[in-house]
Structures are given as structure tokens and as C-alpha cells.
Amino acid sequence: MKLENVIYCGDNLIWLKKFPDKCVDLIYLDPPFFSNKQYEVIFNDGEEIRSFEDRWKGGISHYIEWMKERVFELHRILKDTGSFYLHCDWHASHYLKVMCDEIFGFNKFQNEIIWRRTPFSGSSKSRSQQLPRSHDSILFYVNGNKWIWNAPSKPYNDEYLKRFKWKDSKGYYRKTLLKTYSQDTLEKLKSENRLIEPTKQGAKYSYKQYLDESKGETLIDDIWIDINMINPVARERLGYPTQKPEALLERIIKASSNKDDLILDPFCGCGTTIAVAQRLNRKWIGIDVSPAACKLMKNRVEKNSARGVEIIGLPVNIDDLEALPPFEFQNWCIGALGGTVNPKKVGDMGIDGFTFFNRYPIQVKQSENIGRNVIDNFETAMQRIEKDRGNIIAFSFSKGAYEEVARAKTKGLFIELLTVDKLLEYNEEKISDKMFEFF
Ligand SMILES: C[S@@+](CC[C@H](N)C(=O)[O-])C[C@H]1O[C@@H](n2cnc3c(N)ncnc32)[C@H](O)[C@@H]1O
Numbered sequence: 001m002k003l004e005n006v007i008y009c010g011d012n013l014i015w016l017k018k019f020p021d022k023c024v025d026l027i028y029l030d031p032p033f034f035s036n037k038q039y040e041v042i043f044n045d046g047e048e049i050r051s052f053e054d055r056w057k058g059g060i061s062h063y064i065e066w067m068k069e070r071v072f073e074l075h076r077i078l079k080d081t082g083s084f085y086l087h088c089d090w091h092a093s094h095y096l097k098v099m100c101d102e103i104f105g106f107n108k109f110q111n112e113i114i115w116r117r118t119p120f121s122g123s124s125k126s127r128s129q130q131l132p133r134s135h136d137s138i139l140f141y142v143n144g145n146k147w148i149w150n151a152p153s154k155p156y157n158d159e160y161l162k163r164f165k166w167k168d169s170k171g172y173y174r175k176t177l178l179k180t181y182s183q184d185t186l187e188k189l190k191s192e193n194r195l196i197e198p199t200k201q202g203a204k205y206s207y208k209q210y211l212d213e214s215k216g217e218t219l220i221d222d223i224w225i226d227i228n229m230i231n232p233v234a235r236e237r238l239g240y241p242t243q244k245p246e247a248l249l250e251r252i253i254k255a256s257s258n259k260d261d262l263i264l265d266p267f268c269g270c271g272t273t274i275a276v277a278q279r280l281n282r283k284w285i286g287i288d289v290s291p292a293a294c295k296l297m298k299n300r301v302e303k304n305s306a307r308g309v310e311i312i313g314l315p316v317n318i319d320d321l322e323a324l325p326p327f328e329f330q331n332w333c334i335g336a337l338g339g340t341v342n343p344k345k346v347g348d349m350g351i352d353g354f355t356f357f358n359r360y361p362i363q364v365k366q367s368e369n370i371g372r373n374v375i376d377n378f379e380t381a382m383q384r385i386e387k388d389r390g391n392i393i394a395f396s397f398s399k400g401a402y403e404e405v406a407r408a409k410t411k412g413l414f415i416e417l418l419t420v421d422k423l424l425e426y427n428e429e430k431i432s433d434k435m436f437e438f439f
Pocket of ligand 1: 010011012013030031032240242243244245266267268269270271272273287288289290293
């Protein structure tokens with residue numbers, strides 16, 4: 001199994017089981033949050049491609065069981081010096097913490113990082129009887145007793161610098177209280193002319209702490225308010241619904257890995273983690289169940305890499321395609337035909353996409369033996385949008401469907417019935433890349 005600079009397409013559980021024990025230095029995961037939402041990707045030019053679902057029929061226990069299987073594997077493949085960051089939010093963070101404590105051990109928990117997504121005080125959605133929700137949580141665990149750690153720090157800000165408001169011949173200083181001290185320390189400070197005598201009886205000594213002596217940096221704590229969610233016009237924005245900012249991943253990767261270490265993101269989306277890992281000279285592996293996401297991240301990483309990026313596990317046969325979630329199947333079929341996905345979700349009259357040229361309608365059915373009634377409804381949809389050509393894609397069609405197509409032809413409506421195995425014969429790579437040209 002290839003363990004360096006590769007994208008795996010498919011359910012991460014299946015791939016993770018193939019990884020050897022203790023092979024990864026850092027894991028960052030940003031899984032579905034149990035949000036009960038369906039996420040959609042809206043591209044810059046108004047096209048839309050449906051992405052992943054975060055709905056759980058069996059409620060929170062179903063979600064946690066699903067996550068637990070994956071976290072179990074992630075813990076197994078993490079090196080003893082490795083770190084694990086799980087991105088989540090209020091929907092399930094407390095359940096996930098309990099589950100991770102069980103797998104890693106309560107004492108291996110390091111931090112709950114509070115990431116405030118926007119600098120504004122609250123979301124634009126007004127909620128009448130609760131506080132606006134404006135942060136995500138990132139649970140940070142380690143695997144062993146010693147782990148890679150480069151403490152993140154930031155330069156003093158203006159507010160902090162204002163504290164150094166006194167000046168003498170050695171420069172600017174601030175007054176720092178001596179909480180506990182030995183007689184030796186007191187003598188030493190006195191001899192250096194740094195001791196500040198208490199002005200009131202019973203008060204404590206202070207000493208002069210010079211600005212020049214400090215590194216000019218303060219340690220970053222577990223509340224991160226200096227990294228904003230990607231704004232709609234940011235250069236790094238790709239239109240992926242849950243895309244995280246590169247600055248967030250940069251902080252995590254720099255803190256918990258060194259050059260040439262191996263970073264894994266098993267829910268890689270549009271590839272923020274692997275793009276940053278590549279830029280910081282780390283090795284990386286990205287996994288995502290969505291073929292569309294895998295191609296998107298491949299294009300993203302290749303922009304900054306001299307070498308081509310390999311995707312392993314893209315659908316190559318009927319079984320792979322049958323196993324895809326419905327929207328991914330739809331994306332794949334329309335992409336293979338070189339089309340674009342219909343931006344309307346409601347009232348789309350069963351039209352799932354349009355061909356690249358002439359925008360003829362396309363309908364996709366992830367089933368066998370499509371009957372006459374489907375063709376009939378498609379004819380109505382074609383007439384409503386005033387198109388005389390269109391395609392229906394499915395695994396197979398009934399005799400009645402072909403008869404209906406012949407009848408439609410006599411009315412001037414040309415419908416092509418395309419089976420999925422026919423589509424597989426096309427060069428899928430080449431044609432569907434059209435969909436991603438604008439990245
Ligand atoms: C919240 S998004 C990740 C976004 C990512 N952090 C970024 O910056 O683009 C979650 C991703 O997990 C993927 N996903 C969901 N279930 C999966 C599974 N079982 N295996 C692999 N990927 C999965 C979805 O396709 C989606 O792209």
C-alpha cells in the first residue's frame with residue numbers, strides 16, 4: 001500500500017484497515033458534524049454540484065458508532081510520537097470526547113481548542129432565546145508519553161506592547177510582580193538595578209522586565225480567534241461547503257509535525273490539509289469518499305507540485321458505481337458525459353444536469369430496468385424547457401422504455417438512453433476533468 005503523497009477515493013474505514021500499525025505522525029479529521037444537513041457545493045459561476053450528506057437515521061448513537069470504528073483504526077495507525085486532532089462542533093463534541101477518551105485514554109487528551117470562526121460578535125442568524133453559536137471545537141489527543149511539539153506562538157500585539165510603558169537607560173520595561181522569590185534572586189535583581197521597592201507597606205516587590213529581553217512572542221493558548229473562516233471572495237476558496245482555512249491547518253501541522261513527517265486527513269474534502277502539508281514539506285495522504293472531492297484536491301495540490309498526484313480507488317466498474325451515494329453517482333455520470341449538474345434542486349422536473357454543448361437535459365437513475373413512465377415524464381420536462389434532445393442514464397432500460405423513445409422521435413423529441421457500462425467505456429478521466437477546469 002502506498003503511504004506517501006496519494007489520494008485514496010472511497011470509504012475511509014475500508015482504506016484505514018489496510019494501513020500498517022503506527023505509520024502516521026499526525027492525523028487531522030474534519031468529519032460530518034452530525035449537523036443533519038445536506039451540504040452542497042456552489043461554484044463561482046453559479047453551477048452546483050451536490051456534495052455530502054450529514055444525516056443520521058439512527059440518531060446520535062448511530063453517528064458515534066460510525067465514528068468509533070474509524071477513530072479506532074486511526075488510533076491504531078498513529079505513531080507513539082503522533083498527534084490526533086478531531087474537528088467538531090456543539091452537535092456532537094461531548095459525545096466524541098467521551099468516545100475518544102475511551103480509545104486514546106483520558107490522560108492522552110491535551111486540549112479542546114476553541115476556534116472562533118468569525119471575528120463578529122455572533123452569527124447573522126438571529127436566534128431569539130439563545131446565544132449565537134460562533135465556534136468549533138478541535139479535540140487534541142496524543143498517543144504516547146512524548147510527542148512532536150513545536151509550541152505555536154505569535155508576535156506581541158499592540159495591546160501587549162503598551163504594557164512596556166516605563167523607560168530607563170537600558171530601554172523600555174514593564175513592572176512584573178515577584179510572586180515567590182529567594183533572597184538570592186532579590187539580591188541579584190537589586191545589584192542589576194532592576195528591583196522595584198513596594199510603595200505601600202505590605203505590598204510586594206516588582207522587577208523591571210525589559211522588552212528587549214523577551215523573544216517578542218507570546219504562546220498561543222487553546223482559544224483561537226485570529227483565524228477567520230474563508231470569506232466568499234478569498235483566493236483560497238474553492239466553493240467546497242465545509243472548506244477550512246489554510247491558516248488553521250498550518251498552525252496544527254507546524255505545532256505537531258516536522259519536515260518529512262506523514263500527515264493524514266481521512267475526511268479530506270477539497271484537500272486543505274494535504275495542500276498545506278505539501279507546502280510545508282510534509283508527506284501526506286488524503287482520503288475522501290467522493291470522487292468529485294478527490295479530483296478537486298488532486299487539482300489543488302498539483303498546482304503547487306512539480307509531480308502529478310495519484311488518486312487510487314476512483315470508480316472503475318459497475319460494482320463501484322452501484323456503491324456510490326446517489327448524489328455522487330449523479331455527479332459521476334454527468335461528469336463522464338462532460339456535462340454540468342443542474343443548479344436547481346427544487347422544481348428541477350427530474351433534470352439532473354445538462355450537456356456541455358447546447359445544454360441538453362440529462363436525467364440520471366441509479367437503478368435497473370427503467371420503464372416507459374420515466375421516459376414519458378422526461379419528454380414533458382424537455383418540452384417545458386423547449387429542448388428537443390436529451391439523455392437518460394441508468395444501469396439498464398426496459399423494452400417499453402425503448403418503445404417510448406421511438407414514439408417520442410415521431411414527435412420530434414430525440415432521447416438517448418445511455419447505460420452506465422457504456423459510460424464506463426468513455427475515458428472518464430479526460431471527460432469529467434472538464435467539470436473542474438475552473439479550479
Ligand atoms: C467536512 S468535509 C471536510 C472538509 C475539509 N476539511 C476541507 O477543508 O475541505 C467532510 C468530508 O468527509 C467526506 N466523507 C464523508 N464520509 C466519508 C467516509 N466514510 N470516508 C471518506 N470520506 C468521507 C465527505 O465527502 C466530505 O468531503
